[in-house]
Amino acid sequence: MIRYILNGLPIGAIYALVALSYSFIYAASGVLNWSQGDMVMLGAYIGFTVYQILNLGFVPAFFISMLAVAIVGIGIQRFILRPLRKSNAPAINVTIATLGASIIIRNLALMIWGPDAQLFPFPVSNKPISMGSLSITPQDILIVLIGILLMIIFQYFLKKSKEGKALRAVAQDRYAAVLMGIDTEQSDRSAFGLSAAIGAVAGILIAPIFFVTFNMGAGIGLKGFVSAVVGGLGSVPGSIAGGFFIGIVESVAGGKISSGYRDAITYTLLILVLWLRPTGLFLKKRKQKV
Amino acid sequence: MFMRNKSRISALIVVITIGLVLSMTGCSGGNTPSSEKVLTIGVVGPESGGSAQLGQGQHNAIQLAVDEINEQKLAGEWKLVAVFEDDEGNPTKSSSATNKLIQESKANIIIAAINSSATLADMVVTERAGIPQITPGSTGASITEQGNEWIFRTAANDSFQADALVKHAKEELGITKIATFTSADDYGQSGANLLKAAAEKYGLELVANPTYNNGDKDFKPQLMSIKDGGAEGVFLWGLYTEAALISNQVQQLGLDVQLFGASGMAAQKLIELGGDAAQGLILTQTFLPDADIPEVQEFVQKYTEKYDMDPIPHGAQAYDTVYIIANAVKNTDSSNPEELRDALRNTEGLNLVTGSPKFDEKGNDIGKRLLITEIRGDKFELIKAIEAK
Numbered sequence: 001m002i003r004y005i006l007n008g009l010p011i012g013a014i015y016a017l018v019a020l021s022y023s024f025i026y027a028a029s030g031v032l033n034w035s036q037g038d039m040v041m042l043g044a045y046i047g048f049t050v051y052q053i054l055n056l057g058f059v060p061a062f063f064i065s066m067l068a069v070a071i072v073g074i075g076i077q078r079f080i081l082r083p084l085r086k087s088n089a090p091a092i093n094v095t096i097a098t099l100g101a102s103i104i105i106r107n108l109a110l111m112i113w114g115p116d117a118q119l120f121p122f123p124v125s126n127k128p129i130s131m132g133s134l135s136i137t138p139q140d141i142l143i144v145l146i147g148i149l150l151m152i153i154f155q156y157f158l159k160k161s162k163e164g165k166a167l168r169a170v171a172q173d174r175y176a177a178v179l180m181g182i183d184t185e186q187s188d189r190s191a192f193g194l195s196a197a198i199g200a201v202a203g204i205l206i207a208p209i210f211f212v213t214f215n216m217g218a219g220i221g222l223k224g225f226v227s228a229v230v231g232g233l234g235s236v237p238g239s240i241a242g243g244f245f246i247g248i249v250e251s252v253a254g255g256k257i258s259s260g261y262r263d264a265i266t267y268t269l270l271i272l273v274l275w276l277r278p279t280g281l282f283l284k285k286r287k288q289k290v
Numbered sequence: 291m292f293m294r295n296k297s298r299i300s301a302l303i304v305v306i307t308i309g310l311v312l313s314m315t316g317c318s319g320g321n322t323p324s325s326e327k328v329l330t331i332g333v334v335g336p337e338s339g340g341s342a343q344l345g346q347g348q349h350n351a352i353q354l355a356v357d358e359i360n361e362q363k364l365a366g367e368w369k370l371v372a373v374f375e376d377d378e379g380n381p382t383k384s385s386s387a388t389n390k391l392i393q394e395s396k397a398n399i400i401i402a403a404i405n406s407s408a409t410l411a412d413m414v415v416t417e418r419a420g421i422p423q424i425t426p427g428s429t430g431a432s433i434t435e436q437g438n439e440w441i442f443r444t445a446a447n448d449s450f451q452a453d454a455l456v457k458h459a460k461e462e463l464g465i466t467k468i469a470t471f472t473s474a475d476d477y478g479q480s481g482a483n484l485l486k487a488a489a490e491k492y493g494l495e496l497v498a499n500p501t502y503n504n505g506d507k508d509f510k511p512q513l514m515s516i517k518d519g520g521a522e523g524v525f526l527w528g529l530y531t532e533a534a535l536i537s538n539q540v541q542q543l544g545l546d547v548q549l550f551g552a553s554g555m556a557a558q559k560l561i562e563l564g565g566d567a568a569q570g571l572i573l574t575q576t577f578l579p580d581a582d583i584p585e586v587q588e589f590v591q592k593y594t595e596k597y598d599m600d601p602i603p604h605g606a607q608a609y610d611t612v613y614i615i616a617n618a619v620k621n622t623d624s625s626n627p628e629e630l631r632d633a634l635r636n637t638e639g640l641n642l643v644t645g646s647p648k649f650d651e652k653g654n655d656i657g658k659r660l661l662i663t664e665i666r667g668d669k670f671e672l673i674k675a676i677e678a679k
Binding site: 004011114115117119121135139140206213219250251252259263 | 500507543
C-alpha cells in the first residue's frame, strides 16, 4: 500500500500544480481558463526545444519555458478575457473562448512539433533507489521537491508581496478592490501570467514521465481540473491537497483494483464530491478564496 | 452597445471556427477525374496521434507502390489512384473517414486501418457498402472471425505471433512464469487471450494479466502487481508509445524481467523513446529493413531513395497490399467490387516483400514470413525467421 502511495506522489505533485493554476485564475478573475492544460503542453515543448534542440541546458530551459508560457497566458488575458469583460460578456462566454484558444494552441503545437511523441529526459538519474520493497527514483524525488518548492514560493508571494495582497483582495471582493484603487486589469494579467508559468513548470516536470505530445494537455488539464474541484475550486491550499489526493487515489486504484477502472473511479469521486461536498473535500466552509 | 456585443460574439465564433478548421488539417481529400480504367484506393490510417508513425509509414509506402505500378504499367490498363484520410487511430473518426472515401471519393477498394478497433469499425462500413477492404496493419484476431467476406488482412495474424513468442520464451529462454500487460481495446484484449492460450499450450504459468488504457502514462501500479506475481517474462500487446513508457517504468521500478511484444509496436520510435530501457525487448514482426532477402532489399532501396528514411513493417505490408490489389485488378480487369474481392481471394504466385501472399477463406494472409527480433543498439536484430504454417 505504501508503495502505491509513494508512486502517486510525483503525479500528484503535477496535478496539484495544474489544480492550483485553475483555482488561482478562478479565484482572481472569476473565470475558468480551459487552456491551462495546454499551458502544460507548451511548457513541456518549449522546455524540450531549449534543452534538447538548442542545447542551452536544463536550468535555462526551465526558466525560458516559464517566461514564454507566461507571455502566452498574458496574451490569452489580453486578447480573450479583456475584450469579453469589456463587453460584459457572461463568464460562460469567456470559458468557451478559452476552450477555443486551447484548440488553437494544441493544433499550432501539432503543426510546429509534429504528431510524434518526443523524449525529454531529466538531467538526473531515473534508476531506482530501493529500500526493501519500496523503490523511488531521483527523478521522482526532484519532481516532488520542485513542485512543493514552487507551491511554497507561491503561497509566500500571495501572503507577503504587494501584488499578492492585491490579488487576494480582488479574489475576495472584486468590486471593493476596484473602489480601493486596485487595478483589477493588472491582477487579471498577473493571475493569467502566473498560472501559465506554473502550468509550464508542471509540463517540464511531467515531460520525462509522460513524453511530450501535442495532446498531452487534454488529459493532464482535465485531471488537474478534477483535482481542483475535489480539493475546492478557488482555494489554493485545497487544490494542492486535491492534486496529491487524486494522484494517490489513481495509483492505488490502478494497482489494487484495476487500471481499467482507474479513470472511472476518479470521475465517480468527482461526482460524489460535487454531490456531497460541493465546496471540496479539504475545506471546512467557503470563507476565503486565495 | 448591442452592436458591440454582437461583434464580440462573432469574434468568438471566428476563434472557435479557426480552431476547428486547424484541427482538421492533415486530412486530404481529392477527387479523381472519372476517366476510364482508374481504380481508386481509399486509404485510412493514423497520420496523427499515438500511432502516427505507423500511419505515415503506411501512407509513404502506398504512394511509392502506386507510383511504381502506374509508371511500369503493372496493373495492366488500370491506373491506380490513392486517396488518404487520417483517422488518428480513433474508431469513430476511422469509420467516418471510410464512409467519406466510399461516398465522396468513390473508392473501389479500401485499405484500412492500422489500429484494430478502427479496422473493426471500418469493416461495418465496407461490408454495408459491399467494397473490399484490406488491412495492412491490424493484427487483432477478431477481425477475421466475424464472417465478413469483404475483409482481407496482409498483417501477420496475432495468434501466429503469440504462439511464436511464447514458444520462444519457453524453449530458448527457459522462462516458466509470465505476465501479460495489454491495452484494454480489441487489439490488446485479443492479444491477452491468445497469449493465455499459448501459455496453456506450452505449459507456462500466467501469474498476472493487468491491462491499461491507450493514452495512459503511469503504469507503475500494474507493474508492481506483476512484480508481486514473480513473472520472469512480461508480454506487452499494444502500441509503441505505451510500450516505451512501460519499458522505462520497468527500469525505474528495478524489475528484472524479459519484455516481449508484438508487431503492433514495431517502430523505430519505440527504440528512440524507450532508450536503454527498451534494449533487449523481443518482438515479432514481418519485416526488417536489413534482412538479407532480395525483395526486402529492393523495397528498402527504393523507399529510402524517395523518403530518406527506413520503411517500417506496416509500410512494407501496405506496399505489398497495393501490389496485391494491382494483381487482382489486372487479373479481373474490372473495378466491380465482387469481382475484385474474388480476385483478391485467388491471389497467388506473387513474391513480395513480406512473403508470398495467399488468403484463407477468412481473409488471413497465410503466406507471411514471421521474424523474431530483438532491440539491440538502435535497431531491431533478427533472431530467427519462421515460415508460415
